[in-house]
Amino acid sequence: MNIAIDVMGGDYAPEAVVDGILLAISNLAQEETILAVGPADTINTLLADRGYTGSQIRVINADQVIEMGEHPTRALSQKPNSSIGVGFALLKEGKADIFASAGNTGAMMVGSLFSVKTIEGVQRPAIAGFIPQTDGTHSVMLDIGANADCKPEMLEQWAVLGSVYASATRGIASPRVGLLNIGEEEQKGSILALATHALLKANDKLNFVGNLEGKDVFRGKADVIVTDGFTGNIVLKMGESIYNIMKEQGMVNEFVDRTNYENYGGSPIIGINGNVIIAHGASSPTAIMNMIKLCQNIVKSEVAKKIKAAFENN
Amino acid sequence: MNIAIDVMGGDYAPEAVVDGILLAISNLAQEETILAVGPADTINTLLADRGYTGSQIRVINADQVIEMGEHPTRALSQKPNSSIGVGFALLKEGKADIFASAGNTGAMMVGSLFSVKTIEGVQRPAIAGFIPQTDGTHSVMLDIGANADCKPEMLEQWAVLGSVYASATRGIASPRVGLLNIGEEEQKGSILALATHALLKANDKLNFVGNLEGKDVFRGKADVIVTDGFTGNIVLKMGESIYNIMKEQGMVNEFVDRTNYENYGGSPIIGINGNVIIAHGASSPTAIMNMIKLCQNIVKSEVAKKIKAAFENN
Known part of the structure; x- marks a missing residue:
């Protein structure tokens, strides 16, 4: 299972997100990996500062950042190499099973519609x-x-x-x-x-x-x-x-x-062909840790697949 | 000041309403009177049972009752001698400065529109x-x-x-x-x-x-x-x-x-040519007591008059 996390999302990013990922690490099964999406140098430095030397966090470079106040559609088209843009690319290509961010809610919604798209009939x-x-x-x-x-x-x-x-x-x-x-x-x-x-x-x-x-x-x-x-x-x-x-x-x-x-870690977007979580903008490390738990649960439950099946049988 | 109270309004009427009125009596100024609207025999018996011998409660007879589930417009036209019907008549004729009930909300709304009517322009x-x-x-x-x-x-x-x-x-x-x-x-x-x-x-x-x-x-x-x-x-x-x-x-x-x-005693209807309070259906004696306090405050504040003036100057 590959869980893609936007390290640049949220009011306290990137520190709170990295800290939250580190809190979540002990709950991960061996086959579960965090894809930490954001500027590789920044993330690697933060991980090194915190003494992390494991192999369950894979850093995926993304040089740009979509800020909280930016217009979602414009930002996504102008910043394909943003952490949100790269996260959705991973999801679309099947390299991530789920993508979660505490960043720009509108960009997460628009990214979902443009990448994995709405389930037919919804x-x-x-x-x-x-x-x-x-x-x-x-x-x-x-x-x-x-x-x-x-x-x-x-x-x-x-x-x-x-x-x-x-x-x-x-x-x-x-x-x-x-x-x-x-x-x-x-x-x-x-x-x-x-x-x-x-x-x-x-x-x-x-x-x-x-x-x-x-x-x-x-x-x-x-x-x-x-x-x-x-x-x-x-x-x-x-x-x-x-x-x-x-x-x-x-x-x-x-x-x-x-x-x-x-305690809930975020809100799933429901009705799209993929698993996406939007977390609270003010997410603390604890919130990010619980966001990752929610991701694990959603991927294990195969929610998106079951929702799609429910509509295909309609 | 004459405060008309529907003694038959609410899930625990008439007992809770009579008990609430008695709790409120000590807060009344000498010139303030409660008009207790409902079946005179029932109210007089309840007051006698509770040992009330004062003169600040005037019983106004109303033989009919509009139940919680009744259709407001139909009930009001078919039961002119209901406690709600009589209460609005008192208000319209200026014999009451305010009318309050914990009874059928719809009937209280319709009664307001039919008796004192909406302020022109609202x-x-x-x-x-x-x-x-x-x-x-x-x-x-x-x-x-x-x-x-x-x-x-x-x-x-x-x-x-x-x-x-x-x-x-x-x-x-x-x-x-x-x-x-x-x-x-x-x-x-x-x-x-x-x-x-x-x-x-x-x-x-x-x-x-x-x-x-x-x-x-x-x-x-x-x-x-x-x-x-x-x-x-x-x-x-x-x-x-x-x-x-x-x-x-x-x-x-x-x-x-x-x-x-x-603690609030009820909700005023705003935008009509008079003072009307709707109280919670489950009103306890304490709630009724606070409803009467709210009535006193609204009448003293001349709310309806000031609202009317605000629209006339528009």
């Missing part, structure tokens, strides 16, 4: 986020921000994609799908939520458990939470803010700790 | 909710559910209405208005959020501080949070759920306690 890929549940599990929520304006058919597809993801990564036979909405009753909601509810209810491939309200987000009522990318982004970031607020007040327990995004 | 009234802030204050957020599908012009008006509300009730000279969105930058967001951002920025009557992300909801960045009723409802209910989750885990501190909806 209207729009989504970004999936993890929501801690009070029963000790976590739910996968999608979309969390790739698509601010949505159609009901997009949400229905994400329900299918999310179900395959939950099933592949967590072994749930028939994941419960909930629709984020403003009332429990079927006849409540926005035009989008009402139309989506009808589609989900009629889709016999889904285990649709109905609407979830805001109060249900953490309550273990669904394994997959479906929503538009506007609502999903706000819910995810609001949920993550609980950790910082409670930490400032000295109020961290097991549940609060699980609202810390560092 | 496209759609909104329901406002209170969001605790980590700096010890609270923000007013609107809409929280009356309008699931919105136009930018509606959100712009709510920014004005919310500013007048924050100014009248909290004495803030120039309330900071934030737009709930999925990025800090001006060019981020849904079609609705982008268009609303432009309107808010161009409106020189507003102190617009820009976009708020989900992580900013509790962070004291705005006195008024503007959003569509779909997002606002989910954010409000998710915020309220923090209290129950933390309470179960024995983790209540000052901030967590302020996420308990009981």
Whole structure:
């Protein structure tokens, strides 16, 4: 297994990424390799400074960097030798099984669409986020921000994609799908939520458990939470803010700790022909370490392959 | 000041409402009266059972009850002598300065539109909710559910209405208005959020501080949070759920306690020619007591009058 990591991605790169990779090394099986993508000199110096002499990190040179504020499409075409550009080339050529970055989210999304491309039949890929549940599990929520304006058919597809993801990564036979909405009753909601509810209810491939309200987000009522990318982004970031607020007040327990995004390591892009992870811009070494664990789990679970199969059988 | 209370509204009515009124009595000034609207025999019995012999509660008979699940418009026309119907009649005739209920939200909204009516020039009234802030204050957020599908012009008006509300009730000279969105930058967001951002920025009557992300909801960045009723409802209910989750885990501190909806007592309907409060369906006596405090504050602040004046001068 080859896991490509963008060493230049994130607010604390390259140091935090190198430190995170080194934290993850002990969890790697012998046949697992990290492809550390970025300026070779910089990475080699950082690894040497930290006394690394192993063979499970392979440095892949990429001289350019796409900054956080850059326009995704323009940056990717003007900087083919950027760490993001090279990472996607590795993924496309099959030299990497997964590519992960804490860098420019837009560039990661555009890179996915241009390199491995959207699965045929999928209207729009989504970004999936993890929501801690009070029963000790976590739910996968999608979309969390790739698509601010949505159609009901997009949400229905994400329900299918999310179900395959939950099933592949967590072994749930028939994941419960909930629709984020403003009332429990079927006849409540926005035009989008009402139309989506009808589609989900009629889709016999889904285990649709109905609407979830805001109060249900953490309550273990669904394994997959479906929503538009506007609502999903706000819910995810609001949920993550609980950790910082409670930490400032000295109020961290097991549940609060699980609202810390560092524990999830990133958000998979779902609906493309490959495995791609976008990590939080402020990723610490711990977050990067968990990003690599997430990569291992996703590659082992063969998520992208199973999602593709689900659509081919449609 | 006459405060009309629907004694039959809420999951625990009439007992919880009568108990809440009795808790509030000691906070009333001599010239303040509670109009307890509902079946006179029932209310008088409950008051007698609790040993009440004062004169600040006036029982106003209303024989019918609109249940939680009833269709608002139909129920109001078929049950003119319901507690909600009689409450709105009192408000319309000027016999009550404010009407509050923990009953059928839809009926409270429809009753407002039919009795005191929308302020001329306001496209759609909104329901406002209170969001605790980590700096010890609270923000007013609107809409929280009356309008699931919105136009930018509606959100712009709510920014004005919310500013007048924050100014009248909290004495803030120039309330900071934030737009709930999925990025800090001006060019981020849904079609609705982008268009609303432009309107808010161009409106020189507003102190617009820009976009708020989900992580900013509790962070004291705005006195008024503007959003569509779909997002606002989910954010409000998710915020309220923090209290129950933390309470179960024995983790209540000052901030967590302020996420308990009981402390706010209800949500004002903003943009109508009168003062109306909708309280949580599960309101306890404490919640009803705080609902009455909110009523006193709103009447004293002359919110509806000031909002009307703000639109007349537009």
